[in-house]
Amino acid sequence: MIIFALALFTGALSALAFQPAGLWVLMPVAFAVLLGLLWRTEKMWRALLIGWLFGFGQFVVGLNWIAHAFSYQAAMPAWLGWVAVVLLSLYLAIYPALAAGLAWRIGKGKEVAMVLALAGGWAVTEWLRAGIFTGFPWNPAAAAMVPTPLIGTSALIGTYGLSALTVLLGAVIWLEVQRKWLPGVMIVLATVILWLIPSSRVPEDPLAIKSIRIVQPNIDQADKWRPGFAEEAAQRLAALSASAGGERPRLLFWPEAAVTNPLADDRVGPPEALAGFERTRAAASLGPGEYLLTGGIGLTAKDRATLAGATNSIFVLGPGGAVHGRYDKAHLVPYGEYLPMRPLLSRLGLSRLAPGDIDFDSGPGPRSIDLPGWGRFGMQICYEIIFSGHVVDWQHRPDFIFNPSNDAWFGRWGPPQHLAQARLRAAEEGLPVIRSTPTGISALIDARGQVVKQIGWKQAGVIDSYLPAAATAPTLFAHFGNAIPLILAAAMLIAAIALAGAGRYRRRT
Numbered sequence: 001m002i003i004f005a006l007a008l009f010t011g012a013l014s015a016l017a018f019q020p021a022g023l024w025v026l027m028p029v030a031f032a033v034l035l036g037l038l039w040r041t042e043k044m045w046r047a048l049l050i051g052w053l054f055g056f057g058q059f060v061v062g063l064n065w066i067a068h069a070f071s072y073q074a075a076m077p078a079w080l081g082w083v084a085v086v087l088l089s090l091y092l093a094i095y096p097a098l099a100a101g102l103a104w105r106i107g108k109g110k111e112v113a114m115v116l117a118l119a120g121g122w123a124v125t126e127w128l129r130a131g132i133f134t135g136f137p138w139n140p141a142a143a144a145m146v147p148t149p150l151i152g153t154s155a156l157i158g159t160y161g162l163s164a165l166t167v168l169l170g171a172v173i174w175l176e177v178q179r180k181w182l183p184g185v186m187i188v189l190a191t192v193i194l195w196l197i198p199s200s201r202v203p204e205d206p207l208a209i210k211s212i213r214i215v216q217p218n219i220d221q222a223d224k225w226r227p228g229f230a231e232e233a234a235q236r237l238a239a240l241s242a243s244a245g246g247e248r249p250r251l252l253f254w255p256e257a258a259v260t261n262p263l264a265d266d267r268v269g270p271p272e273a274l275a276g277f278e279r280t281r282a283a284a285s286l287g288p289g290e291y292l293l294t295g296g297i298g299l300t301a302k303d304r305a306t307l308a309g310a311t312n313s314i315f316v317l318g319p320g321g322a323v324h325g326r327y328d329k330a331h332l333v334p335y336g337e338y339l340p341m342r343p344l345l346s347r348l349g350l351s352r353l354a355p356g357d358i359d360f361d362s363g364p365g366p367r368s369i370d371l372p373g374w375g376r377f378g379m380q381i382c383y384e385i386i387f388s389g390h391v392v393d394w395q396h397r398p399d400f401i402f403n404p405s406n407d408a409w410f411g412r413w414g415p416p417q418h419l420a421q422a423r424l425r426a427a428e429e430g431l432p433v434i435r436s437t438p439t440g441i442s443a444l445i446d447a448r449g450q451v452v453k454q455i456g457w458k459q460a461g462v463i464d465s466y467l468p469a470a471a472t473a474p475t476l477f478a479h480f481g482n483a484i485p486l487i488l489a490a491a492m493l494i495a496a497i498a499l500a501g502a503g504r505y506r507r508r509t
Contacts, residue, residue: 258404
């Protein structure tokens, strides 16, 4: 029982490696402990249980912000949020369990084989977690390494490759305890090489002087959808957008669903007239040659008068409210933007966490929009930015990514974790990322994944700056995507099988 309790405790402690605690060194240490526990295990079921308990502890602590989201939904009791955290963690822990079981099965009795199998297995299972049942890749092990220089290696090997590298760094600690010095030295040497290769890929200065303003109005989720608050929200956004400072012309960035009244309505008559009014009001602070990129709601219609559905969108508005482009969110959040099995769950008294009875429709996926004089930009709304390898239209590589988000209902832990994962996307793709959120953390991230400027949590303000340059050439990951970490993981697993097989053959002879 002690070994199982230690696995649970170590997993829970490893969650402090993520933001906002940011004690990143705990992640490699946790993997060292996990390897030690697996090494002393004699049964497959025990190895699976150790991995599952490790994962369960990490997810319950790391995802505590999900419980906070339920406090904004009057139709459901707040304590149900913690039930949701536990139930989700029970499922997500299956993936670490699979990685641990694979490592034990392949590497039993052979230290280096176990190390390679756990690293390769961890990368593969994180990739699977991102795709199965719509995917939930929040807090990969790589996210703990964002504050370190190793974030740069994601330009070569991606997030899941960096997660595997994090496991290997933990293995260095464990191998030293096992007195296996040479493999540990080789891992450290490989890490240094990976860190050095991408360090000169990104210029420090902008390619052109392009002035931008990022707006954070500090509008809490409890107020956002309150009846009658739309007017006050519009005034806050307008005041921040028009305040003195910065250079012009500029691009203006507002958060996800900054305008709660629809910005587009396919119905005719008064509904579309109201949407036109909202577009004009939102664009009131724009001057010649300027554009506003804002989150907003679009309504679709079955016919000229009948509402059909809604989209969570980004609208590109010019002076006078003219629409110059639009992106509809493709990767929707279950229970937040649509209610799975709605007829059944509605009868049980459950509803969406976000207000509204209409489920959102999904868009076609990543796309880029060209703006005359400003270049090409890609868009990812909120949660979409956490999906490694799925944030850019590869056929039309943008100059930067705009990621408006609504983190106002994610508590204290969610926003900094979200920011860390946006930084991983910037480093992977070699593209700047611009984040605008209602309550923080809004930020300008350069193409190395470094935060240039940010506005803290629960603060109102603006960021006036210049758009950082994209990578001088697409990163290796931008060219090949998750094929790279998957090939790397497969190579580690094959090497582990070969080492384990050689060891067993020598013992037989």
